Amino acid sequence: MLDDVTKRFPGQTRPAVGGLTMEIPRGSIVMLVGPSGCGKTTTLKMINRLIEPTSGRIILDGDDVTGIDGDQLRRGIGYVIQAGGLFPHMTVAANIAVVPKMLNWDKARIQARVDELLELVSLNPALYRDRYPKELSGGQQQRVGVARALAADPPVLLMDEPFGAVDPITRQRLQDELLHIQSELHKTIVCVTHDFDEAVKLGDWIAIFDEGAQLVQYDSPERILANPANEFVENFIGSGAGLKQLTLTRVNEVDLVMPVTANAGDLASDTLSRLQGEGGQNAVVLDERGRPIQWLSRRQLARLDRHTDAVDPKLPVIGNQATLNDALDTMLVSSTGAALVTGPRDRFLGMVTVQTVMEAITAANDAAQQGSSSAPVGINSGVIERSDGASAPVEGDAAPAGQGTR
Numbered sequence: 001m002l003d004d005v006t007k008r009f010p011g012q013t014r015p016a017v018g019g020l021t022m023e024i025p026r027g028s029i030v031m032l033v034g035p036s037g038c039g040k041t042t043t044l045k046m047i048n049r050l051i052e053p054t055s056g057r058i059i060l061d062g063d064d065v066t067g068i069d070g071d072q073l074r075r076g077i078g079y080v081i082q083a084g085g086l087f088p089h090m091t092v093a094a095n096i097a098v099v100p101k102m103l104n105w106d107k108a109r110i111q112a113r114v115d116e117l118l119e120l121v122s123l124n125p126a127l128y129r130d131r132y133p134k135e136l137s138g139g140q141q142q143r144v145g146v147a148r149a150l151a152a153d154p155p156v157l158l159m160d161e162p163f164g165a166v167d168p169i170t171r172q173r174l175q176d177e178l179l180h181i182q183s184e185l186h187k188t189i190v191c192v193t194h195d196f197d198e199a200v201k202l203g204d205w206i207a208i209f210d211e212g213a214q215l216v217q218y219d220s221p222e223r224i225l226a227n228p229a230n231e232f233v234e235n236f237i238g239s240g241a242g243l244k245q246l247t248l249t250r251v252n253e254v255d256l257v258m259p260v261t262a263n264a265g266d267l268a269s270d271t272l273s274r275l276q277g278e279g280g281q282n283a284v285v286l287d288e289r290g291r292p293i294q295w296l297s298r299r300q301l302a303r304l305d306r307h308t309d310a311v312d313p314k315l316p317v318i319g320n321q322a323t324l325n326d327a328l329d330t331m332l333v334s335s336t337g338a339a340l341v342t343g344p345r346d347r348f349l350g351m352v353t354v355q356t357v358m359e360a361i362t363a364a365n366d367a368a369q370q371g372s373s374s375a376p377v378g379i380n381s382g383v384i385e386r387s388d389g390a391s392a393p394v395e396g397d398a399a400p401a402g403q404g405t406r
């Protein structure tokens, strides 16, 4: 909880963060978004006191931590920055072990923890623990950064543009992994991002800031998309709010369509007759472990004798943790009108179709209108003059005090 926190940098007339009170519900992901320079990073860094507030209090789990030793505080709060912020002269294992070493864990415990965390972030410990950061891809560095932040199992994780430096596909994968990790660990995560879509995808709550960290709206992604507080938020959301709602629904939440499937080695003519019997257009071929390897049309089936075990590298496949937005992207790229969904160990689960996507938009709109959980407290004390002369939003624009979840 930030309690009336202000940060004034020396020589500046207007505060970077002005009288911000913000409740961070335990075990949830809170995304901080807003235009460049609005005070997101300053707000984040005041939580672990990398930046000391000029006034106000930081309260963690009911304890006022504004006065305690900063280093000690930071050992209990994971911190992830862009590109992982890894120490270049240290191996992956040594990077992850930084905080456990400070806490004087013994060697065996540290080693076991490093391997456990590498597994958690989907890196094979045997392959990666002795590498140096420069021997990793951007996405792998970012994974190690997350592993390092989680090393001592802190209840709170702060992330500053964690996925800003990687390509869109890797970013999507890292976001999915973070959600997966969160579903197991239930950390309290505060994350700064430039990317509103990322905020919608990851956030339980989104705080939209204007200059001086003035909270314009602090609410669930569903309600912000369905009912933006004002024009500033509307502009920030950008066009296509309906499409963005697709980011709110995961593939594993919708009913999948099961097409005709066949196994490598089966007769293609059998598959074709089953397909004709069911009125389908395409059949999915699976390998011996149930993973999709080909997706064949009636015409392709008619030309085949038996199904081979060749893997089509261009299959439109997505994991069941992916969002419907990701599914739609995959469909559009492959122009198939459907995406193949895989679950644990890449086993085939079924298909998502355009029809599913259309239904989800309607469902998301209905859900937003009926949303029941109230937003966390978020207000600013006083009104700050914006640099362009207009006055910044006042407290009434953000979620009203007294409706917090705790």
Ligand SMILES: Nc1ncnc2c1ncn2[C@@H]1O[C@H](COP(=O)(O)OP(=O)(O)OP(=O)(O)O)[C@@H](O)[C@H]1O
Pocket: 009, 010, 012, 016, 034, 035, 036, 037, 038, 039, 040, 041, 042, 043, 194
């Ligand atoms: N160390 C500093 N000294 C002086 N001014 C600073 C310092 N750090 C940040 N500021 C100023 O405080 C304001 C808020 O900066 P902050 O980095 O928090 O913004 P931000 O919203 O994270 O921006 P961005 O999205 O561009 O990273 C800016 O006007 C910035 O210039």
